[in-house]
Amino acid sequence: MAEQARAARPGTTPLQAVKGMNDILPPESARWEWFEDSVRALMRRYGYQSVRVPIVEPTPLFVRGLGEVTDIVEKEMYSFIDSMNGDPLTLRPEGTAGVVRAAIEHSMLYDGGKRLFYIGPMFRHERPQRGRYRQFHQVGVEALGFGGPDVDAEVILMARSLWRDLGLADVRLELNSLGQPEERRAHRTALVAHFEAHREHLDAEALRRLHSNPLRILDTKNPAMQAVAESAPQLLNFLGEASLKHLDGVKAALDAVGQPYRINPRLVRGMDYYNLTVFEWVTDRLGAQGTVCAGGRYDGLFELLGGKPAPAVGWGMGIERVLDLLLQSGIEAPSAAPDAYAVVADAGMLPVAITVVEALRAAGLAVVLHAAGKDGQGSMKSQFKKADASHARHALVFGADELAAGQVAVKPLRDIGASQWLRPLADVAAWAHELRTP
16 A cells, blocks of 8 residues: 555656557547547448447357357457456457347347447557557457348448548458358368478468467468468359358449459458358558458347347458558548637726637537636737647637627638638627538
8 A cells, every 4th residue: 555655646757548548639639530430430431330339258159159269259358357246357359259149138129130340449468569569459240040141231331431532442352151150160171281281381380370360361461471472272263152242242243333353362360250141441551450350241240149040241441451551542631620619808808708609609519719828818929829830711809999889800711811801709600510520
């Protein structure tokens, strides 16, 4: 207790954020809000509804849902024991398992399928690097209760629509099918035999996965293993008629709208719950971390988590990576500058200024009222500097002469050479639209 008391005393070393968990401050936070607003507008167009599930979930949810031998469960989860009741808990490393748990718990599919989305933080204990943080943020889409390839194509095309909304052009689509469990088992047997025959080329990580999760070896980034991975048996050659028909249905829908794609036989996902369609949207602008959106179908997850069998498909998109891609592509978020900045000559004029500013805000405008310091309002020159620095289009000048005449002066700050004009204090709503930023 004494050590805690000393640590809390003023003058001690300031505390800092946990490594890999970043503060998002203005003006950067405005870019996040613009992106999230774009996502919500997109979801409304496609008929997807927001869902919010807890950040902390029972650890068995992810062990059962993601697979015991996945990287996430083995090495990356933030897990702990609840000191109150001894329950094993985990900060969510991804969003799908929690949404499916909620759908089962609340019988969400009793009246048919649900189209859902979420935006929020996820947590993985890995080495922080560009595009990969210990607390990161995702947009997730989950279409629950729909079994046809049309919905696979729908969620893929949702991402395409977002790229268009944001102005991104150099993001390409890769596609594959993981088939069904029995097809993967036959492929797994052939895959293990292939890697055993080339054992001398496998690195330590591949040897560790060889009999537990050999499919993940195909996703190796080790240059020395590329040849043996390329020559491995392809899952596509083990798919039955139904799986191939489903893949053909997805391809036909994408072809119909002119969406290019590349079939990538080595495309796998890091969670065990995927089947049939898997896909990634990738870019070359972000180096090794080139995947900005990834997902697929996971028809077995409901049953795996104790629910009735139900089909499902979805994707996850890393917000940090998309914002980085926008930056690399030279795409700026629209200005978040206020419509007006109120300059007040004297503290005695504040009641009038506040009344006008509140009326403008009620009309939907963004207005900043200059904040007085302990020594008063400050000079008009210093206030105009603040107004200019705010990037507002107009300054509202509450001066003695203007107020004596029952008016406020409107001074353009961005239109060089434009003259200021006067507007009545008594009828703010009638001229508020004149201040609105185009």
